[in-house]
Amino acid sequence: MTTSPEGVTVLLHKWRDGDPHAEEQLFQLLMPDLRKLAARCLRGERPDHSVQKSDLVNECFIRLLNAKKIDWRDRGHFFAIVTVKMRRFLIDYARKKKIKPLPLDSLPEGLLAGRNWLENAVAIDELLDELEKEFPVRCSVVVFRSYLGLNTKETAEKLNLSEASVEHEWHRGKKWLHQRLSEGKCKTEKSG
DSSP: OOOSHHHHHHHHHHHHTTOHHHHHHHHHHHHHHHHHHHHHHHHTSOTTOOOOHHHHHHHHHHHHHTTTTOOOOOHHHHHHHHHHHHHHHHHHHHHHHTOOOOOOOSSOGGGGTTSOHHHHHHHHHHHHHHHHHHOHHHHHHHIIIIISOOOHHHHHHHHTOOHHHHHHHHHHHHHHHHHHHHHTOSTTOOOO
């Protein structure tokens, strides 16, 4: 089983095309990384959160099985999508349990005014979907830096980019989100 980024990309493409052996190989290969990712996602949650790392990995796996037709570009794209899916699961869980999560980081408070915490989380997730369609690498950088708290060097390694490219995409991604939030470009915006 290969652990190179290129080998993972080949497995992702085979999985997308319906190869069940590729699916099994892929998840065996990436399971340690998925567990680390889940731990990082949960680090931003309340200390008394009842969702465990294994719950988050399992739920994400189920959601990925239902989304096999994603046009996976590479390993970094896979982990960015996985991170968003884990985050969405935590938002859905909080919604059902009426749990208030910790505040969202890296966005000015004024941009989030007028919405409750759940509206903010859903709005940002919707905008990340839009960003992913327009600028997939930029979205991956924003997800890795914001949701996972990776620094520039760690993000560059995960996405196989230069540190200068990561900084550029990080700056442009935050600017894009700030503009969209200030313009009210999301479905959850309250009509007034």
